[in-house]
Amino acid sequence: MKLFPGVPRHQKWMMGVTFVIVAVYSISHNKEQLAEATRTRLTSPTPRIIDGDTAEFPNGRVRIVGIDAPxxxxxxxxxxxxxxLQRLAARDGGLDCSASMFDYALRRENQCRTDPKSYGRLNLSCRFPANKASVGASMVAQGYAVDYRMYSGGAYVGLMQKAAAQRAGLWGVDYEGMRQLAIKRATVPDGCAMETIKR
Known part of the structure; x- marks a missing residue:
């Protein structure tokens, strides 16, 4: 089967060259963003909290990887x-965020690749400076966010199930709303293979 039947050979060649140029640019641009995010570390004793999974620092906005809040x-x-999140950050010394702070030991599955940025925010994991506790794990365990399976590898599923059973946090305010959010964030999109890690 021929691709683009009826198209002259020189046009096919030009289309191929254009595709290669666009692909190389896209890959190099994404690598630059990934390298930037990997090097980036944002810390503040008083970050501005946007919602339960997003905070703003003087030098950038962070989306906390692996969780989703309403x-x-x-x-x-x-x-x-x-x-x-504002109260926890105030109590525990603010937020310290970088790509290396994810709770890898808690994963049940391989994670899908996390884009370095989304909607102008850096996708990073965070900890509270005073006690080094994971922000993602804390928010899910206290019932204010759900596990975002695609980016967590199921790291926070157990914490989420316990919070739901105890009607902790938002589970006690709107159980059905949190349940629907949890179901939505438990699905894995096509093209993102997840295989359970047996340990």
Whole structure:
């Protein structure tokens, strides 16, 4: 079977060259972003909390990898989750974020690749400086966020199930809303193979 039947040979050649140039540019651009995110470390004793999984620093905005908190479609839950993260950050010395801080030991599966940036935010993992506790694990365990399987590898599923059973945090405010968010974030998109790691 011929690709592009009826197209002259020189046009096919030009299309091929254009494809290669675009592919090389795209790959190199993504590698630059990934390298930048890997080197990046954002720390602040008083970050501005946007919602339960996003914080703003003087030099950038961070989306906490591996969790998802309610958003604009559930404004009451979003406000409660944001307030919870604000209180935890104030109590425990702010936030310290980098790509290397993810809770790899808790994963149940391989993670899908996380883009270095999304919607102008760096996708990083965070810890509280005072006690080195994982922000993602803390937010899920206290019931203010859910496990985002695609990017967590299921690291926070156990914490989420326990929070749901105890009706902790937002699970006690709107159980069905949190359940729907958890179901949505438990699915894995096509092209992202997940195989359970047996340990």
């Amino acid at each position: 958003d604009d479609d559930r404004p009451q839950l979003k406000a409660i989750a944001a307030d919870s």
